[in-house]
Structure formats: C-alpha cells, structure tokens
Amino acid sequence: MTTTRRGFLTLTAATGLLLATPRAVADTRATFTLPRPSGPHPVGVRQRHLVQRGRPDPWVPEIDRELMISIWYPAHECTRSRAPYLDPLVAQKYTTDGVLGLAPNEVDWTSPTVTARLEAPPNGRHPLVVYTPGAGNSRALGTVLVEDLASHGYVVVTIDHTHETAVQFPGGRLVGEAIPDDPPDLEAAKRLFMDAREADVHFVLDQLRHEPTADLTRIGVFGHSAGGVIATRVMRADRRVWAGANLDGFFEFGENHPERGVDRPFLLMGTASNPQQPPLFGAVRTHLSDPNWAAFWNASTGWRRDLAVPHGRHYTYTDAQWFVPQMNVDPTGLIGTVGQQVVHAERDILRRLFDTHLKNHPTPLPTYPDVAEVK
Secondary structure (H helix, E strand, O other), X not given: OOOOOOOHHHHOHHHOOOOOOXXXXXXXXXXXXXXXXXXXXXXXXXXXXXXXXXXXOOOOOOOEEEEEEEEEEEEOOOOOOXXXXXXXXXXXXXXHHOEOOEOOOOEOOOOOEEEEEEOOOEOOOEEEEEEEOOOOOOHHHHHHHHHHHHHOOOEEEEEEOOOOOOEEEXXXXXXXXXXXXXXXOHHHHHHHHHHHHHHHHHHHHHHXXXXXXXXXXXXXXXXXXXXHXXXXXXXXXXXXXXXXXXXOOOOOOOOOOOOOOOOOOEEEEEEEOOOOOOOOOOOEOOOOOXXXXXXXXXXXXXXXXXXXXXXXOHHHHOOHHHHHHHHOOOOHHHHOOXXXXXXXXXXXXXXXXXXXXXXXXXXXXXXXXXXEEOO
16 A cells, blocks of 8 residues: 655556545544455465565665565365454554555554455365556555455465565565655656566466466456556466456556557456546546557457446555545545445456356356446
8 A cells, every 4th residue: 555655656647546635643543344255265365475586676676576475265164363454564554654645543554354364274276366456555455355256266366566565574574665756767667667567477476386276277367556557468478367357557657558458358447537637637447538448448359348437536446445434534535436335346346257257157247336337
C-alpha cells in the first residue's frame, strides 16, 4: 500500500494512485475485518523468501534481487492460528506512519487477521493463479480476492515487488522503498519499473516448478493497476499462462506496446478515472473510452470481456473497497460511491473466469447490479 510519499510512484499521473483525505488522529485507533471466503475449501497460507542469484536488483544493484511471496491454497481443516493481515513489522510501520492517505496512528494495522490458517496442511493439487499488486502497493491489498479464489480450489501466489513498499524478510528485516523520487529520465524509470516487475513474475513462476500444491499446466495471472498491465506482458511472454485479467491498469505506465494484444482469454475491468487525470478526466475506463485499452482490445484474438464498475474508483479492485468504509472516512477519492457488495461480484467474476479457462468448467457470468458489460 502506498504511503503519501511524493515522487515517482505518487505523482506520475499514469499510476492512478488515489489517496483518501486524512482526518485528524483519533483518540482510539480504528480497526477492520475482512469478509470470509465464499468457497467450500478451508484455506491455508505460507510465505517463501526467494533470491534470484546473479540478477542485480534494479533499484539497489549492488545486491541480488530478492522477493517475498505468499502462497494461498486449499487446506485441510485444522486449528492452526489465523494469519495476520500484514507481517508484524509492516503493520507497525503502517500504523505509526499512516498509509493510503489515512493519518498516522489512525488505524491499528497490527490487529486484523485473515481467514486462512498459517501453514495449514494442503489439500490436493490445483491450478495456479499469480497476483501482482498496483504500483507501490503491498501484496496484502489483494487478500479479499485471492483468499476467495483459494477457497474455490486454486493455489494463488501473491508477490511483493521489493523496494516499492515496505516488505518484511526473514530474520526480522524490514526493507523499505528505494525507487528514486525524481529520476532524471522519468520514462526510462517507468520502463525499468515495469520490466523489473515482469521479470519478478517470470522468476516466481520458475521457482514454483516443484511446488507440490500447484498444477503448473494450468496457470492464470491477474493484477491491479500496474499489476494488471504486467498480467498482459506475462501472457505475451509465457505460453504456460492460459488466462489473465487487468483490473484498471493503465498502459501509459511504462508500457509502450498496448497494440500488442494476447491470443488467450483475457478480462478487462475498469472504473471511473481520476477527474484530473488525462486522457479520460473522470470517464469510466473501457476499451471504448481509453485509446490504449482500445488498441489492446483490437489486437487481442482470444476470448475477451470488458466489464466496468461505473461508480467505483481505482481502489475498488483492492481490499480498500471492503475496509475503507469501516474507517469512518470519506471514501470517494479512493473507492467511489459503490458499496461493499461489489466485492462479492468481483470475486465471483474472477472465479468464473478461471473456472472456465483453467478448469474447463464453463460458467457464464450472471448480471451484477454494480457491474456493466462494455460491448
């Protein structure tokens, strides 16, 4: 989750990072809960620390690139502890420093837990789905979506892209942001940013070759914002990936080839854009309104859908859509005026996408009150 840090990640219009308006520090820190997954399987989660030997970190080149990932999976029932929403050091930093426009010490980020059990015994082998978050965001911000997918029979891997946000590594080591605030060549920095993220995903997929819970003959990928554009790039480069989704990702951010579509199933989902941000100035992002989405749409030859949440905003496709209303803040700039119920539609849409194209269980989309199909 991005902080209110200025510079590369927050002031570049193409990131679309929208910050809620802070209010005065409350006497009592707020907290929040997350919705339970809707599927029949209990969920387990565990973390892995990965180091790509011989690949210099793009932001700290004197060290090798290292990543933290979480693996969410169908599990057997057990009494192990529920996992915390955030790793302890990250949660403490967000609490004391503030995040997503919320004031320091306004929210207790150390208290929330997820439904998944830590290191629960896995139950079977399932299709793999990879999730990559928005620019400057923690992998935790996709928990509501990925935990639900796991409960319906998927192994879902979430990735923190190191040096974009605070990441806790083994041994109690907290690694923070290292991306320059004001790079001398902004366009080159954006390209490096996206190239680094794509390379992270390819590396993670390679490292999962021997993951016993994951069926690597059936792989999907999706992401929010910059992560959604990474989903398109990964699909172009890796034939192992069968289906993908871009949740309100802007091709302007370090992606020079929106006219290069994909030839496998792909879902676009947009929301109302930032009123101050070109080229849409508040219009709903679809392949009919966004020239880059149109170029991608027209160049794609596989199954495709374009869905929109007209009353949502950029963070509608993250956990913020669920927890911001619990904070007693004005959420308009972050999640729009759509209610929490849209989260259930988003989870259902993603599950049906991957059920159809990874499990060969065609499941047509019903009509959702807050979601419009764009034709």
